[in-house]
Amino acid sequence: MATDLTVELVAVRHGITAWNLERRYQGQQDIPLLFPDAEAGLLALREALESERFDAVYSSDLQRCQQTLEWAEAAKPGVPITLEPRLRELDFGEYEGKIYDELKDLSHYRAWVDSVGELQIPGGESAAQLRERLDAWLHDVAANAQADGHKKVLAVTHGGVIRELRRRFETIHFWDGTVAQAQGRRWQLIYHADTNGKGEWQCSSSSAVPAQVSATP
Known part of the structure; x- marks a missing residue:
């Protein structure tokens, strides 16, 4: 892999779950999508991706991401799909299943918030540990792109993962x-x-998915 690669990476977050609406930390809990609440967003995502052809698709192995990928219909016949545990959400450890009001008075939670995720969560991960597994995944994306000629890649993942990718690339x-x-x-x-x-x-560039429509003057 001695030559440069050019790859377009599209990363999308899973649809709405009950825990999203309840504002609970989901982390690596295997929470399914919530219907009918998730449907409008999923249909908009499907429309945004319907004309695109991806050379490879990666998805977190948690069911809310697999369901989102199925609804988006972005994986065309013949396109390899890899279920990827490294694309899971940050492991929130003791915070999973809880809401802010249940955690706000805990000293280790306040310290974690103040550290913008850099401290390790009790029983869970730090942002650095999340970045480490994403780095390993991105290395494999490059290796696979080099070996198989991938130019356009889709990843269906979680909000915390996309946040870290945005911090890295943007x-x-x-x-x-x-x-x-x-x-x-x-x-x-x-x-x-x-x-x-x-x-x-x-x-070299980044943009929103679905693309944002500029308001007409």
């Missing part, structure tokens, strides 16, 4: 990286490889 602040359910980001990426099989991703 160099934005933690609090600015949020995307809504059944929405995501599109990045034009270049992978600068070296002769040792290592390399670095560089982003």
